[in-house]
Each structure stands twice: as structure tokens, then as C-alpha cells.
Amino acid sequence: MAALVEVIGSRIDLRNHARAKLTLRGVSRDFVASKGKLVAVHEIDLEVREGEFICIVGPSGCGKSTLLNLIAGLDRPTRGEILLDGRPVNGPGVDRILLFQEHGLFPWLTVRENVEFGLRMKGVPRKERQERARHYLRLVHLTHFENSYAHQLSGGMKQRVSLARSLAMEPALLLMDEPFAALDAQTRDMLHEELERIWAETRKTIVFITHNVREAVRLGDRVVLMTFRPGRIKLDLPIILPRPRPMDDPEVAVAATSVLALLREEIEKAMLEELQQ
């Protein structure tokens, strides 16, 4: 099943051969551990096209967050190179904005001030800053909360503010590290719809990390499955189902099941290794 989808996928690859936004070539990252070298990610080759929404899934400890940090420039690869628009990535930059699971909103600022923060750091004049912040708050439907503080909002609303804050930077690449993992199912479903709509409106390139296969299939143009330690790409599966795709859609379920079977193997490997320690 997976193989079949892959064949169809590769044909689509040929058809819309858009410009590569992000290219990873032979990217590896080793860490020095107590019992020797720990290879977090190994020889990753990945290409993300402009405007593409890719989801990376894998068991915990597969190095998906490491990979995202490398793309964000918060960490450097041991080997290999990362190119954004053909230029090598050196250190963090505001063209790649990370969204964390913990929203990371500043509690001393109002919602709008939070959204303005990055623009303020850039030195954008107050007036323009406010307009842009309002624009993105409108996009996430939080116009009425611009003067609230983060603690007055629900978990889902905080994550939407965080999204608006990232979008306000107008980054080339939006990197999302399990942004909805801490939310309840209904809120998450709502945010999926919202993210999909915003993605369609802004045509941002998104790299989205999750351990939830259905979420990946629900959102991604492609689902990339990573192996457990060392993190390699096990599967790169284009999802060609029409959007929007509800989480409980049977076709989403079928696609998810095939990925899940492969993910299970990796989770078992991870559990086995943990037992041996």
C-alpha cells in the first residue's frame, strides 16, 4: 500500500517540480554521550518545495526536534549542509521561525505586544508594527483579545497568538515542533482547520513535527517518517488526498494506518533499547 502511494507520489514530484525552498544534504548530528558517540540524526537528505507543508513523524528520541533545531540554526550539523533558497544556513535567523509546544508567549506583554515583539526587535516603526500585528491577529481570529495577557487565554488561544507572532515575522519557513501536542482533541481539530486555512492564504512553507500520525496525514503534503536512533528517513510519503481532510475521514485513516505500522516498528525498537539500558 505504502509502496503504491510512493510510486504515485514520485510521479507527482516530477510534475510539479517547484523550486526547492529548503534542502538538506547528508545532514548528521552527533552528540558526545557518556557511553560514547550518540548519533541523533544520520545522513538526512530532504528537499522541501516552496509552499509545501511537510510533516515529520517518528518515535520520541528519533531526533526530529534535533533536526528542526538544525534547520532553525540553533544547532549546527556535524556533517552535511542545509540550504535555504540555495544559501547555506549559518545560525539562527528571523527567516525561519520556530513554534514550540510551550507557546513561549511573554507574560509581561499583551497579546498584541507579543505579536509585535519580533517586529520591534527588527526596528519596524510603531504604526506599521501595530497594523501588522492586528492583521495577523485577525487571521487567527483573536482581534478582541489584543489587550489581554497570555494567562487570560486558553491553551488553544495561546497557541494561536504564538502562530500570529511567528507569521508577523513573515518568515520564509515556519518550523513547528509538536505545537498542538498539549491541547485537547477538539481544540486541536479546530487549530488544524485554522492552520490549513492560514497556510492556504499565506502560502508559507511549513515543516511540522508531530508524533501523531493522523495529524501528519491530516495536514501534510508529505509525511516523512524517521527511524529510531540514529534518526534516518524511513519513508517519504506524499499525501494526495483532497483538502480539507477531517481527522476521521476513512482515507486519512487508511493512509495513517500504513504509516503507523512502520512507526510501530520504530517504537518497538525504542522500547527494546530502553529495556536493555
Add this chain to the structure above:
Amino acid sequence: MKKTFRLVCFYAGLVLLWDALYKLRIWPPYVFPSPGEVLTALRQGFVDHTFWIGLAVSLKRVLAGYAISVVVGVVLGFLIASSSLIADTLGSLVMSLQSLPSICWLPLAVLWFGLSEKAIVFVVIMGSLLAVTMDTSLGIRHIPTIYLMAGRNLGARGHRMFFHVLVPASLPHLVSGLKHGWAFAWRSLISGEMIFVSLGLGQLLIMGRDLNDMSQVIAVMFLIMAIGYVVDRVIFDRLEHRMQAKWGLAQTA
């Protein structure tokens, strides 16, 4: 309401107990004055202006010392938090000096500055500076990493990172540092004044002892307590509560 009622009952009981002990005459009245006598001494002190003068002088000294402590302490705290070299050197010095009661500085202060206002202000600074320094550096080290990551991610660097992320994020600790600093400053001042300096509340306390006037001693003690309490509860607690409410940390209060 219930709390106020309890408080009133408790303190009324305490005063009654005090009065009862006085009436039992276990100790002679010049050693153990009655509540009424202390109240009279308190009123008398304000009427003949000695308490007003003492209060003004003490407050002037504590404010001067405290202001310097806050400015220098916050800067030192940020320095200690910003580099492990400074933390290992200056930080450890601050830590060890903090175990020294500030009054120990008085002999040196008198040698350096003479029997002057400078000497007493110096003692106040040595009392409160270290507390402000420690709490400031603690505040910065306890900033949740997520704020630093978010700040860096959104392009905050250098002085912008400092003023827009580090300072506001360490504010809760900073305020408690200011509060601790105040408490230490006030205590240091009074002990310093009791030893040598003219005027001031500490001096009034010693004067009461020299004149064998225990009513005055106790009256001045009440005054010292009242100032410390009012500043702590009224100013700093309000500041803390307002900030915590804004930050959404008030649930614990």
C-alpha cells in the same frame, strides 16, 4: 472580615495580658511599663518632636543607602548572571559576605569615614546590597529557557535581548530582591544607629535605656516595627501583587 476580627481579638488579648502582667507587679514599673505608659511616651515623643526628628533622620539615611544598594546591586546581579567567570569569583564573594551581619562593617566604616553620615549609610549599603545582588542574579538564572529561545528566535540580540527579555522576565525575583534589600537596609540602619550615631530612631532607643525610661524604649520599638511593616506590606506587597496579577501568577496568593 473574619481575618480582621481575628486580628483585633488577638491583639486586644495581647494588650490585656500585658496589662494584667503589669498589674501583678512581678517586675517594678520602671522595668516593665504598662501599655498606657508606653502610649503616653509615644504621644509625648511626637508632641515634643523628638520622634518626628528621629523618624526623618532615620528615613533619610535608609533611603540614601537603599537607593545606592538597588542601583549597584541590580547591576552586580546582572553581571554575575551574565558570566560564569564573574559568578565564580564575585558571586562567591557576595555569597560569603552575605553571612556577615552588616553591623560588623561599622568599625571599619568609622575608621574610613569618621563618625559621620557616610559611615552609617555605608553600613546600610553593606546590609542591603548583597541581598539585592543575590536576588537579581537568581532572577536571571531562573528565567525559563523558553523565553530566551523565543526571544532569540524572534531576533532579539544584545541590548534588545537585555532590556526586552532579560529584565522583564526576571522582574518577579527583582521585586523580591528589592523587598529583601529593604528589610536588610532597615535592620542595618537601626543597629548602626544604636551604636554610635546621633539622632535617628536607634539613638532614641538607646537614649531611653540610658534614662532608664523603658516606656520610651518600647515606644521606639513600636515605631521601628511600624515603619518596617508599613513599607514591607503596603509598598512591596502591593507591587508584588499587582505584578503577579498581571503575569497570571496570583493563584498562589
